Amino acid sequence: MGVELWPSVDVVIFTVVDGALKVLLTRRSESSSAFPGQWSLPGGALKKYVDEVDTLEEAAALELKRKTGAEAPYLEQLETFGGRARDPRSWTVTVAYFALLPHDQIHLEAGKGTEDVMLWDVTSKGVKAKLAFDHKDILISAVNRLRSKLEYTAIAGYLLGKTFTLPQLKSVYESILGESIPEMSFRRAVSNSDALVKTNKKECVPGRRPTTLYRFKKGAKDVLFFPKSMVYGKGKGGR
Amino acid sequence: MGVELWPSVDVVIFTVVDGALKVLLTRRSESSSAFPGQWSLPGGALKKYVDEVDTLEEAAALELKRKTGAEAPYLEQLETFGGRARDPRSWTVTVAYFALLPHDQIHLEAGKGTEDVMLWDVTSKGVKAKLAFDHKDILISAVNRLRSKLEYTAIAGYLLGKTFTLPQLKSVYESILGESIPEMSFRRAVSNSDALVKTNKKECVPGRRPTTLYRFKKGAKDVLFFPKSMVYGKGKGGR
DNA sequence: CTAATAGTGTCTATAAGACAATATACT
DNA sequence: AGTATATTGTCTTATAGACACTATTAG
Numbered sequence: 001m002g003v004e005l006w007p008s009v010d011v012v013i014f015t016v017v018d019g020a021l022k023v024l025l026t027r028r029s030e031s032s033s034a035f036p037g038q039w040s041l042p043g044g045a046l047k048k049y050v051d052e053v054d055t056l057e058e059a060a061a062l063e064l065k066r067k068t069g070a071e072a073p074y075l076e077q078l079e080t081f082g083g084r085a086r087d088p089r090s091w092t093v094t095v096a097y098f099a100l101l102p103h104d105q106i107h108l109e110a111g112k113g114t115e116d117v118m119l120w121d122v123t124s125k126g127v128k129a130k131l132a133f134d135h136k137d138i139l140i141s142a143v144n145r146l147r148s149k150l151e152y153t154a155i156a157g158y159l160l161g162k163t164f165t166l167p168q169l170k171s172v173y174e175s176i177l178g179e180s181i182p183e184m185s186f187r188r189a190v191s192n193s194d195a196l197v198k199t200n201k202k203e204c205v206p207g208r209r210p211t212t213l214y215r216f217k218k219g220a221k222d223v224l225f226f227p228k229s230m231v232y233g234k235g236k237g238g239r
Numbered sequence: 240m241g242v243e244l245w246p247s248v249d250v251v252i253f254t255v256v257d258g259a260l261k262v263l264l265t266r267r268s269e270s271s272s273a274f275p276g277q278w279s280l281p282g283g284a285l286k287k288y289v290d291e292v293d294t295l296e297e298a299a300a301l302e303l304k305r306k307t308g309a310e311a312p313y314l315e316q317l318e319t320f321g322g323r324a325r326d327p328r329s330w331t332v333t334v335a336y337f338a339l340l341p342h343d344q345i346h347l348e349a350g351k352g353t354e355d356v357m358l359w360d361v362t363s364k365g366v367k368a369k370l371a372f373d374h375k376d377i378l379i380s381a382v383n384r385l386r387s388k389l390e391y392t393a394i395a396g397y398l399l400g401k402t403f404t405l406p407q408l409k410s411v412y413e414s415i416l417g418e419s420i421p422e423m424s425f426r427r428a429v430s431n432s433d434a435l436v437k438t439n440k441k442e443c444v445p446g447r448r449p450t451t452l453y454r455f456k457k458g459a460k461d462v463l464f465f466p467k468s469m470v471y472g473k474g475k476g477g478r
Numbered sequence: 479c480t481a482a483t484a485g486t487g488t489c490t491a492t493a494a495g496a497c498a499a500t501a502t503a504c505t
Numbered sequence: 506a507g508t509a510t511a512t513t514g515t516c517t518t519a520t521a522g523a524c525a526c527t528a529t530t531a532g
Contacts, residue, residue, distance in 0.1 A: 005285065007246050007321075007332050046244065046321075050330050056321035080319045080334050082246075082285075082295035091289050093246050093334070095319050167484075182522050187485075189521095209484045209529040406511075421495050426512075448502040448511045 005091060009059045010043030010135070012078065012098040012142035013068065015106060015119065016159040019171050022119040023139060024067060024106070028132055034089055035132035039120075041139065042067045043094065060097035067117060069107040074100040074158040074221075078142055086134040094133075098142040100158035124178065150176055154195050157221040165203050165211040166190065195220035244330060248298045249282030249374070251317065251337040251381035252307065254345060254358065255398040258410050261358040262378060263306060263345070267371055273328055274371035278359075280378065281306045282333065299336035306356060308346040313339040313397040313460075317381055325373040333372075337381040339397035363417065389415055393434050396460040404442050404450035405429065434459035 013024040025039045042063055049059040057075060064072050075097055082093035108117045120127040124143055126136050149155055156172045157164075170186050190196055195217055202210035252263040264278045281302055288298040296314060303311050314336055321332035347356045359366040363382050365375050388394055395411045396403075409425050429435055434456055441449035 005245050005289065007244070046332070050244065054323045056319065056332070077318060079316060080295065082334070084293045093285070093295070095321070095332070165484090183484095184486080184523085185521055204530085205483090207531050208482060209531095211484065404511090422511095423496085423513085424494055427494080443503080444510090446504045447509060448504090450511065 005093065006045050006047045007080075007082075007093040007095055008043055008045045009049070009056065009063060010041040010094050010096045010138060011060050011064050011067075011075075012041055012096060012139060013064060013106075014098065014100050014122070014142070014146060014159065015103045016172055016175075017103050017119065019168075019175050021122045021143075021176055022103075023122045023127060023142075024108075025118055025120050025127070025129065025131070026067065027116045027118075034087060038132040039118075039127075039129040040132040041096075041135045042117075046095075056095055057097070060095075060099075064097075064099055068101070068105070070101055070105040072099045072101060073105075074155060076145075078138070078145060081134055081138060094138075096138045096142070098145060100146075100155060102159060102161045104161060147176060147178075154193065154216065154221045154223060157216045163199055163201065163213040163215045165213055167211060169214075193220075193223070195223055244332065245284050245286045246319075246321075246332040246334055247282055247284045248288070248295065248302060249280040249333050249335045249377060250299050250303050250306075250314075251280055251335060251378060252303060252345075253337065253339050253361070253381070253385060253398065254342045255411055255414075256342050256358065258407075258414050260361045260382075260415055261342075262361045262366060262381075263347075264357055264359050264366070264368065264370070265306065266355045266357075273326060277371040278357075278366075278368040279371035280335075280374045281356075285334075295334055296336070299334075299338075303336075303338055307340070307344070309340055309344040311338045311340060312344075313394060315384075317377070317384060320373055320377060333377075335377045335381070337384060339385075339394060341398060341400045343400060386415060386417075393432065393455065393460045393462060396434075396455045402438055402440065402452040402454045404452055406450060408453075432459075432462070434462055 015022050015024075024042060026042045028035055028038050028040055030037050044063060046056075046059060049062055053059045053062060057077065060077075061072050061075055064070070064075065076099075078096040078098045080093060080095045082091070084091045086092055086094075106119075108119075120129060122139070122143060124140070124147070126139050126143075130136075131139065146155075150173060156169060156176070159172055160168065166187065169190075170181060170183075173186075174180050196214040197217055199213045199215055201213045203213055204210045254261050254263070263281060265281045267274055267277050267279055269275050283302060285295075285298060288301055292298045292301060296316065299316075300311050300314055303309070303314065315338075317335040317337045319332060319334045321330070323330045325331055325333075345358075347358075359368060361378070361382060363379070363386070365378050365382075369375075370378065385394075389412060395408060395415070398411055399407065405426065408429075409420060409422075412425075413419050435453040436456055438452045438454055440452045442452055443449045
């Protein structure tokens with residue numbers, strides 16, 4: 001029974017670049033005793049953080065800050081993965097978090113060397129690279145959680161900058177959900193949600209009609225967004 | 240840095256007795272070094288289980304079996320709670336699970352002494368007893384998860400026996416959700432879900448019309464149940 | 479003018495809830 | 506018959522999506 005079982009904390013950091021969903025991955029050193037040189041989710045033993053932080057979420061935020069140089073506008077606990085098989089060396093436990101932030105807030109140089117930290121394209125099947133440990137499972141779980149939350153909240157807003165156009169927002173939803181949303185339904189949902197405010201600026205691109213820029217009201221990103229996800233009591237029928 | 244941080248596993252075990260939601264709690268021994276004699280969620284250090292099990296979920300299932308004598312028909316990871324404040328002795332981490340099972344499968348005698356294991360009434364605010372550690376937070380988180388899952392799945396079925404009447408099922412939904420469901424809407428949802436099968440038996444109570452007994456189809460409890468929780472693509476409008 | 483995208487108006491099928499009606503037991 | 510609950514029928518209204526339309530820029 002001489003085993004030591006320290007949990008670790010891993011963070012799945014998502015962002016969107018030109019409409020495409022990306023994850024931040026780090027490369028393990030060549031001298032690691034497990035999965036040397038392979039790509040993995042950023043994270044580390046809770047032991048490293050335990051003197052500096054009071055909660056698990058703070059530990060995740062600290063890890064995120066070290067890898068991106070940014071505060072996390074959105075950070076949520078995902079799931080805890082534990083078992084005998086995930087690390088060949090011993091029974092391990094890792095608490096996974098997932099984070100959303102705008103691309104322009106990520107400064108990869110904050111990490112070690114630039115070649116060791118990279119943004120990868122993600123689909124619902126994961127990334128192209130082979131990942132260390134069970135990080136593929138964790139990543140897929142995070143993508144699924146992101147998708148399901150998009151269906152009823154406005155958290156896509158955390159992936160965009162302060163202001164954005166409706167076509168941009170719609171395209172984030174569409175590319176992550178993998179299906180197109182009817183124009184009128186989308187705009188009605190936005191309008192009914194009362195979560196966005198028109199700015200008086202426009203985004204102008206040659207050859208196109210200028211597009212109105214919007215921003216989120218405070219706190220509105222966590223709020224119900226799409227109307228179909230309603231439950232008994234707030235329905236549409238009746239009189 | 241001589242700290243040892245072994246995670247523990249706690250299980251929130253729900254059942255329904257006469258339409259009322261209950262949780263299973265255990266009393267800590269009077270000689271405990273923290274929270275002696277207080278009520279708490281069943282659980283224990285992962286260390287205890289790590290030689291016997293290969294995954295976290297197996298550890299939770301084992302804990303549940305020891306306290307109830309039953310296999311868990313439904314067991315799901317809830318959330319992981321960790322921090323410096325939750326146990327006065329040290330920084331701790333616990334992975335919480337939540338389980339649903341029919342009342343008649345619980346055999347409290349399986350635990351130590353009957354006075355040490357009990358079913359308590361639960362509301363969305365928790366239980367009457369003061370709980371050890373942050374178990375009140377864990378319990379409330381579990382109730383919220385249960386409620387939100389009831390809104391779009393049929394997991395209430397795990398709380399009832401093999402067969403049940405529609406009024407019984409409806410009453411489970413209503414007592415946990417805390418609101419009444421329109422009769423016609425409920426029956427339509429059940430009918431559309433295609434999750435239930437009529438048996439040819441009836442439940443008979445003197446003075447009332449006999450009630451048809453139903454049972455769930457295999458796997459149907461985890462399936463979409465109430466139609467309002469639909470998303471783009473499966474809507475009601477259009478032509 | 480055309481091309482391209484942004485943004486709006488309107489019509490329709492569908493489904494949720496209200497409410498009334500009917501069914502089937504027991505006393 | 507009367508009571509109590511189970512179960513079904515029908516009508517009304519809100520709304521998601523289809524689709525056609527208008528608006529605003531550049532060339």
